[in-house]
Amino acid sequence: MTETTDDSQIIALIRDPKTTRRGFETMVRLYSEKLYWQVRRIVLTHEDADDVLQNTFLKAWSSLDTFHGDSKIYTWLSRIAINEALDFMRRQKNKPTLSTDDSDMGIANRLMADDYFDGDETEAQLQEAIALLPDVQKTVFTLRYYDEMKYSDISRLLGTSEGGLKASYHIAVKKITEFFKQHD
Numbered sequence: 001m002t003e004t005t006d007d008s009q010i011i012a013l014i015r016d017p018k019t020t021r022r023g024f025e026t027m028v029r030l031y032s033e034k035l036y037w038q039v040r041r042i043v044l045t046h047e048d049a050d051d052v053l054q055n056t057f058l059k060a061w062s063s064l065d066t067f068h069g070d071s072k073i074y075t076w077l078s079r080i081a082i083n084e085a086l087d088f089m090r091r092q093k094n095k096p097t098l099s100t101d102d103s104d105m106g107i108a109n110r111l112m113a114d115d116y117f118d119g120d121e122t123e124a125q126l127q128e129a130i131a132l133l134p135d136v137q138k139t140v141f142t143l144r145y146y147d148e149m150k151y152s153d154i155s156r157l158l159g160t161s162e163g164g165l166k167a168s169y170h171i172a173v174k175k176i177t178e179f180f181k182q183h184d
Helices: 007-015 020-043 046-062 073-094 100-104 107-113 121-131 135-145 151-158 162-182
Strands: none
Touching: 007 020, 007 073, 020 046, 020 073, 020 135, 046 073, 073 135, 073 151, 121 135, 121 162, 135 151, 135 162, 151 162
16 A cells, blocks of 8 residues: 555545545554644643643544544644643643642753653753743744744634734743743
8 A cells, every 4th residue: 555645635535434444544643743742842741742642633533524624634633632732731730739749840850850851951941931821822832933833824723813823922932031031
């Protein structure tokens, strides 16, 4: 079998009951890594990113019949992944912690101790600054800064205006800059 990478080919596989599973597996294979990093920048740890990514694909599998092909497959999956990551972060904020060790240890320190984190101390501090942002600013910043998404694409993904996204990004950059000034 040749590698299927075109959205229309994947959609055709998914629509045919005989090849739905193969189409979905192709979709997972093609987009897992990119989605993983998108989610990882929001939830920060490898284990949490894996959990969120698994939930993303479970939700996508159960919602295959609602995907009409109006957007690209990656855009659809990305929307699910971001929503799952933000839901995960909200649940974490509301979850009582049993140990104070993790909460006392800054995000930068936890990342530096994470075997799966391959950044330096500056990247860890950047992640800590990003983690302090409100969810919308955090999401806009990560999509724009790391994924280099256009505002128009982010707007479609999040269902918000480009002007609001630009303002959120600008405010996020100011807050991150201020964080680095305070921690220099």
